[in-house]
Amino acid sequence: MEEEEEEEPRLLSAEEAAASLTCLASFAKNYLPILFNTISSSSQEERPLLLETVGEYAKITESSRLNGLFQNVMKKLLTAAAAGGDPMTDEPELEANKVLLLELSLALMPALDEASSEFLFKSSTPFLSDPSGSVQKRAYKLLQLMGEEHTSLMQRKIGDLQTAMIDSLPLLWPGANKWRLRCILKLVEHLGFDVSYMKLIGAVMGEVILGTKCHARKSRECAFQILVSIAQKVDYGSAGQQLGDLFSMLLAGLAGTTPHMVSATILALSRLVFEYAERVGQLAPPLLDSVMLLLQHKSREIVTAALGFAKVAAVALDPDLLRQYMKSIVSNLLVWSSDSRNRFRLKVKVILERLVRRTSYEEVLQATPEEHKKLIIAVNKRLKRAKKSKAKREEEEEETQEPSRMRLKGGYEAALYGDEDEEEEDEEEEDEGMEDLPKGRAPAGMRRSVDGRSRQQDGSSSSAPTTAAARTKFGFPANNVGKPIIVDEEEEKVAGKKRRRMEEEAEEFLAPMKEEEKERKEVAAVLKNSSHANAMALAEQAEEALNARPARSWDQTGSKRRKRIQPESKVLGGQEYRPKKGKTGGDVKKAGRPDPFAYVPFDKRQLNQKKRHRPVKKLSQVFNATKEARGKK
Template sequence: MLKNPPPSPSLDHPAADMCAETALRTLKEITDAAAKNKKHQRAQRDGQSHEPGLIHALQLIKVIASAAGGWPSKKIDALCEILLNISKSSNEFLTMAAFEVFEVIFAGMTDEMSSAKLPRLLEVIGELQPSQNDSQLLPPWIAVLSRGYDVAAQVAPEETFYKLPDLFAMMSNFLASPSHNIRVSASEGMISFLANCIPDTVLLDPSIMDEKVLEKLAKNAADLLSVKYQAAWMEVFNVLGAMFDALRWRAAPIMRNVVETVGGLRSNESFMGKKEADEVLGKAIRAMGPDNVLEYLPLNLHKPIPGQPGRAWLLPIMRDYVANTRLQHFCSELVPLSEVMFGRVMSHGDAEKTMEIKIFETVVHQIWATLPGYCDLPLDLRSAFTEETKLPEMIAQLLYSQVELRTDLCRALQNLVESNKAIAEIEGEEDLVAQSRVSKVDAQENLNHLAGLAPSYLGALFNVYNTTLPQSRGNILNCIGAYLSITPADKLVVTFDEVSRKLEASLSESKPQTQKTKQRGENTNEMPPESHTLMDLVITMSIYLPRESFAALFNIAAVMINKDDDPQLQKKAYKLIPRLAESDSGRTALKDRNTELQQLLLSSAPKATGPAKRDRLAALTQVVEYLDDSDLHFIPSILSEVVMGCKEVNEKARTAAFDLLVLMGERMQQGGTVVQSKIPLMDESAPTVPASLEEYVTMMSAGLAGSTPHMISASITGITRILYEFRTSLPDAVITDLVQTMDLFLTSANREIVRSVLGFVKVSVISLPGSLMLPRLQSLIPNLLVWSHEHKGHFKAKVKHIFERMIRRFGVEVVERNTPESDRKLVANIRKTHNRQKRKKEEAAAGGADGEQSNKPEKRRSKFESEYDEAVYGSEDDSDDSGSDVSDDEAMGRSGGRKKAKASGGAYIIEDEDEPLDLLDRKALGNVSSTKPLKGRAAAQQQQRTKAKVDLDGKLLLGDSSDEDDDMVLDGGDGAASLEAGINAYVSAIKGQDTGARRGRGGKIKFSNRKRSGDDGGDEMEVDEAEVAEKLKGGKQQQQRKPLGGGRVGGGGGGGVGGGRGRGFGKTRGGRIDKGGRGGGGGFRGGRGGRGGRR
């Protein structure tokens, strides 16, 4: 009834008032009852008994509010007051329900008819402002207010924008609150206002009134950097960053004070928030442009201004944030600075580089690292990227001469094209704010300007590519692709013809690869043959070529695919076919020439080399995708090759083979005809059969009669994949036949065949219906158990895992009934293991019930990319939750102590002994620290503790445990500490705690390999970081130590008395070195108590 109001001038439905009054009365009664229960401190269960009633009452209000006309105007005040009180509840469901009601009310006011109620609603919410320190009610109130003004900005953008300074001023008061929750909520509210309440018209064409409002906002933002808000500096920086994001280019010059203040804080060495300040300055650079920011905060590198610090730290920030600015600024300011710095480097000559020269080199690299940002949709491309500025010519010269700058230069050239293409290809109406002030017309003109420069740049890039090592070519090839995409068709054809001519010439000059040249080709420091380089360029150009060039392209592919004397060239030729499928014209050509490609690929099969297998399978995939219904004989023609690909050593080749098997199955399922007489080596009288999934499985089953175990194993693996993929489409009779056949193969004596059959059985147990599998268990289980006693190739573990899956799927009684008496101990063992794990889980859950909710393990994410992989390779452990109930910190005795310290930590003022801190100074915030400053001896000791450790040669020791004292580490500790460490090392060495060493009778040292409780050692195949660090310390650093007796030192931890991790000094007699046993390194042979030695 409420959704169909009668014709009336009133905004509200005639019955809405009565319905709202009834719903409000019910809601108020329930909330009062709940509050009364809480007041009398009843049991928690009784106190929550009214919550379902509350949620139901809120649902009724939501229904009324969502009706035509929305919630009645006269009842808004009472509703808002009740909803805000409910929203401060500790019950998250109630809070969510209250917010949903607000959301429905606001959503109903977006239409033109109901929007007249919005001012009154916002007024009521504003009047309900809680106390400034109410940490329960303020956050939800701020959230509701933010959402309200979001809706208001959609209905009346101009009026809402004019209210923004007052809203900002009100919210800034909450940033001074001692409550962290209030400060965060206030900052999020301010960020919401900035994101939603500044209309695009203000940015594109502001009026005088708009500019005054923006100036007020900027002044409010600058005030937030005073000492009054020092407790909220993190939140303030978030707000400032959001303001730069919202104001975009209008931030200059009104935000100058903010930039200068934050820049001053960043230059202060004692300021603790450098990372956050960098982010604010980065957003300022992106919004205002680097030209404005560098005007306020000069780099001061070439001609420093007296009294101002150097700001080389701005260059990395510019690298990350510069975009959509004036390219002319780079030409006029940064290029001259780069020339000055590079001149200082060159003036040093060939002498050994000093630290100063290395700094100059770094600055040069950082300057050019900003160029990709300057080239990301520049505003003045056609005027700045011309012969007059000499920038295009300079970039071309640097591509040749400065190898280390090539990556940045190629990215810059690529950005020029791709950023403008993105704008030019936008469909629909223009949005100049979203398009960063570059219209589609401007973007297209920019592309036309770059197209004129493309041929010369392509020539330079081709030459540079030809002289670059393969591992460094990626960026150059991407840049070539970008310029090929905008090159005019006629010039592109000329370029392609020239490259094809050179490729033909290089092929006639090249010699067949011998084994020696193949091995030399694998050396990454040698240039590949010219034919390989030119073929890369042909592949890159292929998708941009016009249709008339495809004939020459296919001729190149036909020649290269048959070159079995150069596997790498053959591999590149196969890549050409999938590459063509990336463009519309290429896909059309693949369809038109599909028959020709079928013949080419079938005829070249005997010449396919190992390295080209994966790319050949990818090429076959493209051909299968475009097969006509009459050409399905191609599928059985290549089926044996694809099936054998399932056993390839290369993982990517195996994946490609599996995917192609599935694709061929899908193609056969779609229907068509298989002309068997066209299949190679098939009799011409072979009948034509209709294509179907059953026919496809029959074709694959032919491989089970293969002549070699490898072929049979590959066929079983392929059938397994097909069975899993099409298990719901295959008839039950076909599946039953497959399962029966595999049951027979389990009795084979060949391990390779049985290993594949075990994979098939596992997939069958997991995925096939129980009605098909239960009748087979009687023969399947005894055949499986034959291999449960085989330890080679993990057969025993595989069989056990299949039994675990069967028990989980069919129940332990069914499995046990079909298991012979002599093997039932395996089932009993699985059941005991399962019960033990279940019991541990329950105990862990019970122990962690009193802990925080945040300690619950996250939902397990599969580590497999597909369901099939998980079915085949998933283990018993995968089915259980691997998340621990105890966090890593708690397990190592660091249970939340740091968090408490961090949460309760106060703020400290850092000041000089001679000069007190000026709290009115803008830079005062930089002298506020969250950690207590150390003074005098304490500071010296702290500096000594945190100083990097070095060895005798002055080399840094990385990965060294902080709680171990190595005698080779010059940590400069005091005498008492060193003495205590020496005593501890001696005791540890005598006890042999960490080495497994024990003193036996007569004082002889014995080694034990047994694991002890608390030992960190896990599986021998697992690499532990601590173990690696220990090996490094023992292997590399100890070799540099000279023993007192003058003998040579063995590797490892030998040399200590008792061998305790190399601690202490062992007495030596200059004996020779022996290789260490397991767990220890070499020791001094003949030395007293030396650990190592022969075992």
């Protein structure tokens, strides 16, 4: 043991570490310019590590030396800013130079003193309106991080930042949206509540609302955080007097000209409803009626957002308020109760389940029109089954002392997106099928993982094979994200037999088609190596043989589907024109009948999509025969 302790490396003391940092700082005037040049010639993959090195080195450098290096960087940055400005004439090298200098400024910024930081703020704000999206992104990022590192400076310059951000809005690039939203978040957090604060909110509220529909998750989260911060600041600053004005400002967005804006407004309202659920009835009395009426809109994007709002309202609002608007909510929801597209039907059932839980089954049933009461009855049955299975599961957990299900996280996301099963089957068929099953059993398509979600939601297929490598430490098969899936072996056997039976029926049905195709290929090979006369004779014989076959029907496979069209009892295929004597292969004219080889025989089987090529072949044969007959004359 003593030898092992002697081999351990000796740690530096605080005095030795301070002396080492002082030594490194003395070489900053040599190393930092070298690092700057290395960064300018490095690739994008290597640059972040080098910039981090510059930032750490700048923290131990003396202020006088660091300010000198920083001034050189700013001179080059201002020169680049003066040279550019036109997106049609700016060269890629100039844009890359701006990006590099802004990244260097960003690395040096935490170590700058107050005067240099103020100079950096004044120099970077014009880049918010730069025609390059990459430059805008770095400029917004720089200002946002300055708000964290130099809080007192940004509080003094908050008015200038507000003006610069409002002026630069028309030139905003989508790639810079995330960092702009973060700058707005700093603005609403640091500004004091007064008249100018409400003006700022009015200026930025539009882009904050649209930010709730961004594809980037972090941008959406930032937009929702801005909404909550604004509401908290207004509520606290006005002692609750002007929070209703904020809701009215958002309600104005429901009159937007585009479905995207209206749906984003509904999402923003749902977030604030979740935050201030106890006061919604006082703050915005027409809110529920206004949003529920949008369920009758023609735009599915707006309807999707309104259904999300209803899901949040059913969870968050007071039951008494839900009872007050129950008839309006239920009647507008039932418009989409039979629409399975975009999973509207499933969402409606989830909302109705939540309403039954929050109020009562009788109240929801009373507010439902007569033609839709069966749906409410089915929802109530499903809830009862869920309660029984939950009670049974809790008893099993008490016995084993091991939780069999992960609890969903609470909050707005769970209220908006929770309680939706990824089921592909029709909900009515699933409800009818589950009533016939023994208690505690679920159909094969409804097997769930240990967190309570369906296998389709986890991204795994119900028929995907499991291997030993895909098993978890619990000994159960796992899906593609590593979550264990508990599968009933008896159900798996039944599902396997069903799959095999379907495969056998499909193979039995396809066998005649494959045989016919094989014969056609053989005939084609013979025709290719035969003379013209023999080829025509063989083609006619093959055609007669194929036409003489009885049409295939689904009864041959034992299926209960409808039969295919049977051949006519008498098909005019040209046999009537065959000569009774001789084997010339020609046709004869008959009195009272059309001339031979002038018409294509009609057959209902020719309407089959798979046999459309046959009439084309026959018609081409008619034309060829006509040309040969004319040539002989």
